[in-house]
Amino acid sequence: MMDSAPAVKAVAANGNDAPLVELKNVNKYFGSVHVLKDIDLVVRRGEVVVVIGPSGGGKSTLCRTINRLESIDEGTILIDGQPLPIEGKALARLRSEVGMVFQSFNLFAHKTILQNVTLGPTKVLKLSKAQAKEEAMRLLERVGIAHQAEKYPAQLSGGQQQRVAIARALAMHPKVMLFDEPTSALDPEMIKEVLDVMTDLAREGMTMVVVTHEMGFARNAANRIVFIADGQIVEENTPEEFFTNAQSERAKDFLSKILVH
């Protein structure tokens, strides 16, 4: 997997430099708690941004504001140049262009694996059942779950469920994929199978925002590390620079805690 790192980064470097996700001066409060403070962040097409930082720092909230699972109190968020609509059909359409992968998978419990992947394409993209199924099977093949298409989520392991969740998001042909700690709920032996799928995606040029503490993935696949603490972007840098030569005390402190073992 180490060998793939340069290849991953080459894609982004060759990619279109247009900003795909733009957060400008974003502020968010939960009651009186200020969880996102003046966030400015640009993610370019084909770029892979890894968000790391201490627990409670606002990483999940940041991720969730990008497809408006959380509303913001101040600032603007643009996806491909368009501001996020407030509610309704327009928001739903825009959400379908932003894939989301959750820590707890959140596969639709009453639907089969195949139905999980075809639901969005048939209902939102209005694909025919046959078309949706064909594409779903191709995606399930790609994440290695095709032979389990008729099973229900509860019958799959965590790693398999998370790979299905990735396929479900990809079926919508998203412009950008958000991952909120996609491997944190997994047993150690299943983490690699999920990270492999994500690394492949990155290599193919998918724009990704990934909240993760998997330093291996961050080093291999990320173009940029964004370090968030106390609701603020404290530091932004390339993985090499960040891991070997962090500038801020917060980042140094954080790295010393997660890298000693």
Place this chain on the structure above:
Amino acid sequence: MDWNNFYDKLLNFGPFLEHSNEIWSGFLATIRLSAMAAVLALVLGTLLAAMRVSPVSVMRATATMYVNTLRNTPLTLILLFCGLGLRDTLGFMAQAAPTVSGYWLAVAGLSAYTAAFVCETLRSGINTVPIGQAEAARSVGLPFSQSLRLVILPQAFRAVIAPLGSVLIAMIKNTSVALVAGYFEATATMKQLFDDVGATVPLFFGFAIGYMILTLPTGLLFGWLAKRMAVTR
């Protein structure tokens, strides 16, 4: 004590056998009322539950008011209102023939009342569906209505099949006050027979068992469905 009289009045199977046709048609009327009211109560109750979790505050308030009003009013009152208020005062006649209009008035009252209970049962089911399911539905681009219809409600229904069975059993027994709305069903038939030929034990048990024949299988069916349809997480 006059044992002959006791026997004649209480243990005489004669009236039960002689009037079995009336008993049968009484229960047919009960079944017709139950079936229609059950369907309408489920539809209206689902609609109300959807309104109660809707992002539109007017809808939430309307549904909440409806549920609180209907659930806290005696059914007899509601049916009396349907029978007298709706038919006589408002001049509402569903059909020309009185028995038919009694049917629809009873259906209206009973389903309006039961819908409040269906709504609350379903709402407790919605609360069992993890928030992540709704978030995932929204993330794939489903608007609120489709998230509810395709992801939340199907799981909520499966979670409350057994309690919904209890609501329907209560509703079947509640048909017994439909007489006050002007609808003649099994209990009204029993009262008529008691008046005409006397209150005998076989007649009473005949009717009581008749209700059980309707309610017990309902409970068994819903219990079986609940097991079969349970969502494993």
